[in-house]
Amino acid sequence: MWQRGDMTERALNPQEGIPASGSFKTGKGLVVDEFGRMAERLLGEDPKELRDKVEERKWRFYRYGYVTGRILDLGCGGGVDLLALHGITGGRAELYGVDMTDKALELAKRRMETLGVEGIRLLKGDITSLPFEDGFFDMVTVAWVLHHVLEEELDRIFAEIKRVLRPGGVFLMLEPCEPPFTEEQWLWLELMSLQSKVELLVGKAFPRIHFTPRFTREYLRGKGFELEVLEVITPYLGGFPMRAEFFKRELEELEELISRLPEELRGHFRRKLGFLLKKIDLMGAMKGSTLVAKAYKPERVEG
Numbered sequence: 001m002w003q004r005g006d007m008t009e010r011a012l013n014p015q016e017g018i019p020a021s022g023s024f025k026t027g028k029g030l031v032v033d034e035f036g037r038m039a040e041r042l043l044g045e046d047p048k049e050l051r052d053k054v055e056e057r058k059w060r061f062y063r064y065g066y067v068t069g070r071i072l073d074l075g076c077g078g079g080v081d082l083l084a085l086h087g088i089t090g091g092r093a094e095l096y097g098v099d100m101t102d103k104a105l106e107l108a109k110r111r112m113e114t115l116g117v118e119g120i121r122l123l124k125g126d127i128t129s130l131p132f133e134d135g136f137f138d139m140v141t142v143a144w145v146l147h148h149v150l151e152e153e154l155d156r157i158f159a160e161i162k163r164v165l166r167p168g169g170v171f172l173m174l175e176p177c178e179p180p181f182t183e184e185q186w187l188w189l190e191l192m193s194l195q196s197k198v199e200l201l202v203g204k205a206f207p208r209i210h211f212t213p214r215f216t217r218e219y220l221r222g223k224g225f226e227l228e229v230l231e232v233i234t235p236y237l238g239g240f241p242m243r244a245e246f247f248k249r250e251l252e253e254l255e256e257l258i259s260r261l262p263e264e265l266r267g268h269f270r271r272k273l274g275f276l277l278k279k280i281d282l283m284g285a286m287k288g289s290t291l292v293a294k295a296y297k298p299e300r301v302e303g
């Protein structure tokens with residue numbers, strides 16, 4: 001029998017009473033688990049598909065610029081951005097990637113071998129604390145990573161970005177961004193809202209910071225960056241169209257989480273999930289927006 005008290009306890013002690021993939025205490029554990037599984041699935045990918053992904057990613061650097069000095073990609077994951085940068089710069093940039101997920105780094109390494117690319121340095125680490133000297137980089141990029149960090153970590157991450165950038169260095173960030181809402185985006189929000197309720201109920205927390213244009217502008221300005229570009233692009237860039245099959249997989253995982261709920265709640269969430277599945281089937285594909293911000297570390301710091 002499910003008691004109120006149980007729920008609090010389970011939420012506070014996610015390792016107790018919840019099987020398999022629920023055994024993570026922090027957002028980080030959950031992130032590593034999620035991206036580890038994703039990377040695992042991609043280890044056997046077709047080299048042609050990989051080449052296509054890399055070609056597709058070049059778009060963002062042609063649009064927002066790049067340098068040929070030292071570039072650091074934070075949360076580099078499977079390394080597609082690093083490979084795109086390597087291709088664009090003809091190997092003339094010194095490239096570094098940092099990620100905390102072993103499997104993602106393994107995938108990045110495998111991809112580099114597959115494409116015969118050498119010299120990109122991959123480091124395991126947490127982006128809240130970077131193992132580089134002050135002013136070491138000419139450019140720092142971070143794509144689709146910051147919404148996975150905890151709110152209280154954000155200031156530390158930006159202090160690190162600023163610290164490792166040289167004066168005048170470039171910062172480029174890309175983050176998922178909801179508004180303006182299209183029909184598909186409302187569907188996406190519905191899915192997010194359903195997912196977060198179920199995650200809270202089963203004691204899994206997955207905090208997300210929503211990078212809206214106003215928040216991003218004021219935040220970057222507040223951190224002393226000089227903003228050059230701030231735009232929201234629809235649909236997602238970077239070879240990540242949200243295909244129905246992709247969502248189905250997410251929804252299957254949600255179904256599994258729902259099965260851990262107390263019996264009296266399961267019916268409600270299953271109905272909601274069923275309705276969402278129907279909508280996704282009808283729409284076939286989903287799209288969202290990417291927020292892009294490009295900023296500079298000022299040449300001279302006031303005061």
Ligand SMILES: C[S@@+](CC[C@H](N)C(=O)[O-])C[C@H]1O[C@@H](n2cnc3c(N)ncnc32)[C@H](O)[C@@H]1O
Pocket residue numbers: 031032035074075076077078079080081098099100101104125126127128142143144145148149
């Ligand atoms: C959605 S993937 C993005 C990968 C890559 N930037 C891209 O655009 O393809 C998010 C990545 O961020 C990494 N990540 C999230 N929080 C991190 C942190 N605090 N320190 C290091 N890596 C982190 C995860 O391990 C994951 O590989």
